[in-house]
Amino acid sequence: MSEGTSTPTTTATTEDDTLRLAVTGATGRMGRAVLDAASDRADFSVVLAVARDPATETSADFPERIEPAADLESLLDEYSPDVLVDFTGPNSAIEYAERCADSGVAFVSGTTGFDDAQLERLCEASEGAPVLHASNFSRGVEALSGVLADVLEALPGYDVELTETHHNRKRDAPSGTANTLLDRIEATRESQGDAESKGGMTERTYGREGIQPRAEGEIGVHVRRAGDVRGEHEVLLAGNDEVLSLTHRAESRAVFAAGALDAARWLAGREPGSYDFREVLA
Numbered sequence: 120m121s122e123g124t125s126t127p128t129t130t131a132t133t134e135d136d137t138l139r140l141a142v143t144g145a146t147g148r149m150g151r152a153v154l155d156a157a158s159d160r161a162d163f164s165v166v167l168a169v170a171r172d173p174a175t176e177t178s179a180d181f182p183e184r185i186e187p188a189a190d191l192e193s194l195l196d197e198y199s200p201d202v203l204v205d206f207t208g209p210n211s212a213i214e215y216a217e218r219c220a221d222s223g224v225a226f227v228s229g230t231t232g233f234d235d236a237q238l239e240r241l242c243e244a245s246e247g248a249p250v251l252h253a254s255n256f257s258r259g260v261e262a263l264s265g266v267l268a269d270v271l272e273a274l275p276g277y278d279v280e281l282t283e284t285h286h287n288r289k290r291d292a293p294s295g296t297a298n299t300l301l302d303r304i305e306a307t308r309e310s311q312g313d314a315e316s317k318g319g320m321t322e323r324t325y326g327r328e329g330i331q332p333r334a335e336g337e338i339g340v341h342v343r344r345a346g347d348v349r350g351e352h353e354v355l356l357a358g359n360d361e362v363l364s365l366t367h368r369a370e371s372r373a374v375f376a377a378g379a380l381d382a383a384r385w386l387a388g389r390e391p392g393s394y395d396f397r398e399v400l401a
C-alpha cells in the first residue's frame with residue numbers, strides 16, 4: 120500500500136443505495152475528474168483509487184490514498200467495490216477488465232484506442248462481469264450520434280467531412296468518438312446505396328495535401344491537437360448550395376465523468392454481458 124497521503128480512501132460499509140466505487144488511472148486527468156465527481160455525489164463512496172505507479176505519480180499532498188495497479192486482483196478482494204471506472208490506456212484497460220471479470224466487479228471504461236484483438240478481449244471479459252465501454256460519455260455526443268442517421272438520410276449525396284480537436288497530450292488519433300461517428304456515417308451511407316452517393320460506397324480520407332480533388336463517396340477526416348481542448352467534433356454536410364454543420368464541444372471533463380458515473384450506477388448489479396451507453400440514457 121502506498122504511504123504519504125493525507126486522506127485514506129474509505130473502507131467503511133456503505134449504505135444500501137451507495138455504490139462502492141473503484142477508479143483506475145486515478146492520477147490521470149479523467150481519473151481526477153471521476154474522483155471529484157464521485158465526491159460530490161451521495162450515491163457513490165470511493166473505496167479504491169488505483170494508479171500504475173503511485174510512488175512517482177502522486178505527491179505527499181495528494182488528496183486520496185492511491186494503490187498500485189499491480190495489486191489490483193487482491194485490492195478488488197480486499198475492498199469489494201461494486202463497480203470500477205477506468206480511464207487509462209488500452210493495454211491496462213483490458214487487464215483491469217479481466218481482473219474485474221475474475222472478481223465479478225462491474226467494469227465501466229471510457230478508455231479509447233483499442234485494437235480489434237483488445238476489443239475481442241473486452242468482449243470475453245463481459246462473460247464474467249457486466250462491462251460497459253463508451254468512447255464518449257457525454258449526453259450531447261450520444262444525441263449527435265442518434266440524429267446522424269436521420270440527417271444523412273435526409274441529405275443523400277451531400278459531402279461529409281468530420282473534424283475533431285483535442286488537447287495536445289492526446290495519444291490516439293482520430294479520437295474514439297470520431298471513429299464511432301465515422302462508423303455510423305459509413306453504415307448509413309452504405310445502407311442508402313443511392314446513385315448520388317456512389318452506390319453507397321464510402322472511403323475515409325485522412326487530411327489532404329497537394330493535388331487531391333475530393334472523390335465521390337469520400338469522408339474527409341481531420342484531426343487537430345492543440346492546447347487543452349477537452350474535445351470538439353464537427354460533422355459537416357455540404358451540397359445543393361447549402362452547408363449543415365453539427366458540432367459538439369465538451370467544455371469540461373466533468374461532463375464525461377458524470378456520464379461515466381451514471382453508467383456505473385446503471386451497470387452495477389447487472390448480469391455479465393456487454394452494455395452500451397445508449398441503454399443507460401434510454
Ligand code: NAD
Pocket residue numbers: 143144145146147148149150170171172176188206207208209210211228229230231232253254255256257375
Ligand atoms: P491521462 O494521460 O491524463 O491519464 C491516463 C491515466 O492512465 C494515468 O493515470 C496513467 O498513469 C494511466 N495509464 C496509462 N497507461 C497505463 C498503463 N499501461 N498501465 C497503467 N496505467 C496507465 O489521460 P486522460 O485524459 O485521463 O484520458 C485517459 C483515457 O480516457 C484516454 O484513452 C482518453 O482518450 C479517454 N477519454 C475518454 C473519454 C470518454 O468520454 N469516453 C473522455 C476523455 C478521455
